[in-house]
Amino acid sequence: MSSPSDQSPEPLALSVNAGSSSLKISLYAVHSHEFVLGVDPVALLLTSSISNISAPPAKFSFKVANADGIVSEQATDVKDEPVDSITDHASAFAHFLDYLKQEANIDRERIQRICHRVVHGGNYSDPVIISDESFHHIERLSDLAPLHNGAALSVIKACIANIPSAQSIAYFDTAFHRPMPAHISSYAINQTIAKKRGLKKYGFHGLSYAFILRSVARHLEKLPSELNLIVLHLGSGASACAIKEGKSLDTSMGLTPLNGLPGATRAGAIDPSLIFHYTNKAGKITHDRKSAVQLHVTEAEHILNTQSGWKALTGTTDFAQVTAKADLSSDPDYENNANRLAFDLLIDRIVDYVGGYYLKLNGEVDALVFSGGIGERSKEVRRVIGGKMACLGFEAVDAEKNEGMDASEGVVVDLGAGRPDGEVVGKKGKKLLVCRTDEQLEMARECALAKKFWD
Numbered sequence: 001m002s003s004p005s006d007q008s009p010e011p012l013a014l015s016v017n018a019g020s021s022s023l024k025i026s027l028y029a030v031h032s033h034e035f036v037l038g039v040d041p042v043a044l045l046l047t048s049s050i051s052n053i054s055a056p057p058a059k060f061s062f063k064v065a066n067a068d069g070i071v072s073e074q075a076t077d078v079k080d081e082p083v084d085s086i087t088d089h090a091s092a093f094a095h096f097l098d099y100l101k102q103e104a105n106i107d108r109e110r111i112q113r114i115c116h117r118v119v120h121g122g123n124y125s126d127p128v129i130i131s132d133e134s135f136h137h138i139e140r141l142s143d144l145a146p147l148h149n150g151a152a153l154s155v156i157k158a159c160i161a162n163i164p165s166a167q168s169i170a171y172f173d174t175a176f177h178r179p180m181p182a183h184i185s186s187y188a189i190n191q192t193i194a195k196k197r198g199l200k201k202y203g204f205h206g207l208s209y210a211f212i213l214r215s216v217a218r219h220l221e222k223l224p225s226e227l228n229l230i231v232l233h234l235g236s237g238a239s240a241c242a243i244k245e246g247k248s249l250d251t252s253m254g255l256t257p258l259n260g261l262p263g264a265t266r267a268g269a270i271d272p273s274l275i276f277h278y279t280n281k282a283g284k285i286t287h288d289r290k291s292a293v294q295l296h297v298t299e300a301e302h303i304l305n306t307q308s309g310w311k312a313l314t315g316t317t318d319f320a321q322v323t324a325k326a327d328l329s330s331d332p333d334y335e336n337n338a339n340r341l342a343f344d345l346l347i348d349r350i351v352d353y354v355g356g357y358y359l360k361l362n363g364e365v366d367a368l369v370f371s372g373g374i375g376e377r378s379k380e381v382r383r384v385i386g387g388k389m390a391c392l393g394f395e396a397v398d399a400e401k402n403e404g405m406d407a408s409e410g411v412v413v414d415l416g417a418g419r420p421d422g423e424v425v426g427k428k429g430k431k432l433l434v435c436r437t438d439e440q441l442e443m444a445r446e447c448a449l450a451k452k453f454w455d
């Protein structure tokens with residue numbers, strides 16, 4: 001096991017990203033609190049991920065960065081080690097802390113700030129220091145993000161207990177979407193009830209979209225406020241976002257992260273009446289004993305959040321396996337190949353959003369960006385979606401760049417091969433990009449630059 005190269009007395013910031021089926025944790029040295037264009041105020045020391053938390057055995061990875069803050073694909077630390085003792089986000093974090101203590105030469109006392117990705121922040125628009133009040137605010141929103149907020153709170157509790165020297169700060173996925181105009185974020189329901197109960201589109205994956213916007217702006221040498229993008233964040237939970245002049249215009253998730261694109265265990269958008277025909281217990285409250293907080297979710301929400309998506313269609317939550325068995329080179333046989341049905345269904349739903357967002361942006365789109373585990377790794381999804389974009393004037397997918405994506409370097413990779421008519425788009429727009437999103441870095445960066453959190 002290599003040791004982190006950082007032995008300087010700079011403060012450290014830990015960033016924790018509790019996803020629906022994963023926990024991703026990165027540790028950074030904080031170099032500066034000043035904004036300098038193109039320079040990161042933090043440097044990565046190590047990163048760890050625990051995946052498959054909802055489809056055991058969970059898999060643990062732990063990698064130490066080199067002196068340039070880069071984790072190479074060849075890093076020899078732990079990779080995808082199955083760990084039976086990990087059954088939820090709290091035990092995943094405990095495993096990480098044990099590992100940090102035993103294997104990495106890090107003094108926990110040096111960790112001064114811990115940034116937590118909290119998926120639902122309601123009307124909070126800025127990050128908040130964890131206090132009794134903010135903790136309870138996040139707890140009250142747990143029913144609106146049943147796979148997420150409780151998991152984040154369990155890790156926040158573990159940090160308060162095990163790293164008492166550090167201050168915990170919550171960063172919200174919903175914050176990025178606060179600028180959405182009311183005619184887009186409102187549902188066509190009674191507005192008195194909607195306002196009283198906060199029933200509107202909040203949108204999620206906002207930390208990822210903020211990171212992608214900044215990274216693509218850097219890549220295209222433009223200001224974020226000059227960019228119109230359609231971004232696909234395709235992971236265990238999947239969403240799309242239309243970004244207009246650097247602000248969220250629309251996104252596919254809604255009041256909760258259930259709406260929109262289907263995911264590993266989530267149905268995505270359905271006719272809301274469907275669930276009452278699926279089960280006659282739809283309205284019954286279920287008590288999820290595994291959840292770290294008391295959840296009041298209905299059987300309907302339980303089924304649509306945890307018993308649907310790729311898991312229901314194919315039996316696996318891993319889209320790589322779905323793709324491998326989809327037999328993409330033959331005509332579809334949906335009756336006999338559930339994997340092909342799942343693959344084509346995802347493509348169909350992505351096309352719905354991309355087409356709609358293209359019109360909402362008046363066809364003025366700088367780039368379509370793929371991100372998340374599926375967007376960054378599935379050459380098949382990128383090839384098929386990329387192919388469909390050509391009719392809108394996007395560059396064609398360069399097959400070699402697309403196939404070689406895993407081995408390529410950089411945060412943003414351009415897949416474009418010029419227009420089919422031979423015109424090379426260059427910096428004019430309608431590019432096909434992949435962005436290796438990093439919610440942990442987004443939080444650590446924002447934290448380092450927020451002087452109010454360091455006074």
Ligand SMILES: Nc1ncnc2c1ncn2[C@@H]1O[C@H](COP(=O)(O)OP(=O)(O)O)[C@@H](O)[C@H]1O
Pocket residue numbers: 019020021022234235236237264317318319320321323372373374377378379
């Ligand atoms: N080569 C691949 N092809 C298609 N999908 C992949 C591939 N590798 C990983 N994935 C998918 O990416 C998902 C994880 O995405 P990620 O964004 O890391 O998840 P999370 O939502 O937990 O943060 C996995 O569940 C798997 O379905």
Ligand SMILES: CC(=O)OP(=O)(O)O
Pocket residue numbers: 018019020021119173204205235236237238257
């Ligand atoms: C909001 C959401 O679904 O997040 P994740 O994909 O990390 O589960």
Ligand SMILES: [Mg+2]
Pocket residue numbers: 019020235236
């Ligand atoms: Mg995620």
